Amino acid sequence: MTKRRVPKAYRHPDLDDRLRRDRTVLEARLTSAARRQGVPTPVVRDVDVPEGTLVLRTVGDADLQAALSAERARDVGRHLAAIHEAGFVHGDPTTRNVRVDGERTYLIDFGLGYYTDDAEDFAMDLHVFERSVEGTADDPDPLREAFEAAYADRGDDAVLGRLRSVEGRGRYQ
Amino acid sequence: MSDRLRVLGIEGTAWAASAAVYDTEAGDASGRRTRSADAETDSVCIETDPYRPDSGGIDPSEAAEHMAKAVPEVVEAALDHADGPIDAVAFSRGPGLGPCLRTVGTAARALAQSLDVPLVGVNHMVAHLEVGRHRSGFESPVCLNASGANAHVLGFHDGRYRVLGxxxxxxxxxxxxxxxxxxxxxxxxxxxxxxRAKGGDLVDLPYVVKGMDFSFSGIMSAAKQAVDGRESHGDARAHQNSKSSEDDGEAVEDVCFSLQENVFAMLTEVAERALSLTGSDELVLGGGVGQNDRLREMLAAMCEQRGADCYAPEPRFLRDNAGMIAVLGATMYEAGDTIDVDDSRGARRRSSISATSG
Structure with a gap:
């Protein structure tokens, strides 16, 4: 499949160009970097930075949003721990940016990711995922517990601690 | 709504001493541009006396003094426009500045007692959201609330709001x-x-979106540095009129322009992502910053590009105002969600809890 970052009419054209280029480059780089950590992601076949296009292999049958389960949430927790260990974040790990099929749980759309070693950034990844689960699931608690348990297995406990403080900063809970 | 209702609303959480009468069946022209059956025929009359600090920002005790003086006056002015008896008094219970909330709570209780009508305690933030949803007539919109003290995007579904970012x-x-x-x-x-942004050019500033969350501190620091120039530690005020080559800072016009371009594009991007996540095709704008034309333009362009409907209330419903308190107060009154006036200690306690959590 070819993924093109469509220019956004609402954004200043120069700012839009800058964001589309940056995100296209990062997506190509981080999608491959994640796969090297054993996280299922689409294979990147081609990148055209000026056009803002990527050619990717299609993965999964459905978005996680449509197939949310504790087991899938666990997969996402494990995958995020793996990329955090490698020193980068996804940036936007919502249930719409996770694809699923019979066997695997894929992370896609790394366009908002970046390299970092800050626990705060890792905690934000977890926060974004939990927020999206809360926004779509009627009973998010078991999903959140499964997700955090899987992350704790492989990831850094300090990140989960920081997640609590990130949540505490939100104004409406 | 079945029976005609007239609700007096009182707002006074921070700077706006405001009173309004919401009449569910006045049938004047104020709601004609909206789609809602209710908003077609109702009317909201708002009287506001803003607190204006002599210098700097809001001083809570000065603001409370302003409320004590101005609230009775705006209430009287609003009541003059009512063409019939008031059915309930709704007041902004919080969140807000503690001294203001106590003053306004006391005024509202006294008024409800003297009119012998039920008292309704309204959450200020929910009122900001609800007034737009009410006037748009949208069923399950995404709401972008952009105000002084807040910035968040919410989804409305099955009768409740969820914070998405x-x-x-x-x-x-x-x-x-x-x-x-x-x-x-x-x-x-x-x-x-x-x-000042008019005619400015784009300079590079940070653009910070993390999923549907975002932050402003980095971009504001960068904007300050941009006008100062890197080496400058001098009096910032000197830069107010500087488009000269005297220093190496960016022109204030350019930084103002870029600040708006970046900050509002960030808000528009998360609003679009929220529409995509929820599958909604309705967006409602709320909050005082929603008066900004560039933000409204961006949201309208984004919605047009994806075929969504965008509703931005008139400015009088965006900044702090008692109209939104009266509108939500009417809904709560109809649902039986009132406060016992005689239990004044209870109401006071609630006000102070709101003050600390705001």
Whole structure:
């Protein structure tokens, strides 16, 4: 499949160009970097930075949003721990940016990711995922517990601690 | 709504001493541009007396003094417009500044007692959201709330709001104020930035979106540095009129322009992502920063590009106002969600809890 970052009419054209280029480059780089950590992601076949296009292999049958389960949430927790260990974040790990099929749980759309070693950034990844689960699931608690348990297995406990403080900063809970 | 209702609303959480009468069947022209059956025929009359600090920002005790003086006057003015008996008194119970909330709570209780009508305690933030949803007539919209102390995007579904994304540091208006205070401009800074941005060019500033959350502190620091120039530690006010080559800072016009381009594009991007996540094709704007033309333009362009409907209330319903308190008060009154006036200690306790959690 070819993924093109469509220019956004609402954004200043120069700012839009800058964001589309940056995100296209990062997506190509981080999608491959994640796969090297054993996280299922689409294979990147081609990148055209000026056009803002990527050619990717299609993965999964459905978005996680449509197939949310504790087991899938666990997969996402494990995958995020793996990329955090490698020193980068996804940036936007919502249930719409996770694809699923019979066997695997894929992370896609790394366009908002970046390299970092800050626990705060890792905690934000977890926060974004939990927020999206809360926004779509009627009973998010078991999903959140499964997700955090899987992350704790492989990831850094300090990140989960920081997640609590990130949540505490939100104004409406 | 079945029976005709007239609800008096009182707002006074921070700077706006405001009273309004919401009449569910007045049938005047105020709601004609909206789609809702209710908003077609109702009317909201708002009287507001803003607190204007002599210098700097809001001083809570001065603001409370203003409320004590101005609230009875705006209430009287609003009541003059009512063409029949009032059915309930609704007041802004919080969140807000503690001294203001206590003053307004007391005034509302006294009024409800003297009119012998039920008292309704309204959440200020929910009122900001509900007035737009009410006037738009949308069923399950995404709401972008952009105000001084807040910035968040919410989904409305099955009768409840869920926060989908929000600022990780300050509200959008307060963030802009941090930049304008640096330039020595008075509060509120947003309208002044909007004015100075005209004719500016884009300079590089940070753009920070993390999923559906976002933060402003990095971009505001960068904006201050941009006007100062890197080496400058001098009086920031000197830069107010500088488009000269005297220093190596960026022109204030350019920084104002870029600040608006980046900050509002960030808000528009998360609003679009929220529409995509929820599958909704309805967006409602709320909050005082929603008066900014560039933000409204971006949201309208985004919605047009994806075929969604965008509703931005008139400015009088965006900044703090009692109209939104009266509108939500009417809904709560109909649902039986009232406060016992005689239990004044209870009401006071609730006010102070709201004050600390705001």
């Amino acid at each position: 929000e600022t990780m540091d300050t509200g959008v208006g307060n963030a802009i104020d941090k930049f304008t205070r640096h330039l020595g401009w008075s509060h509120p800074g947003g309208p002044k930035v909007e004015k």
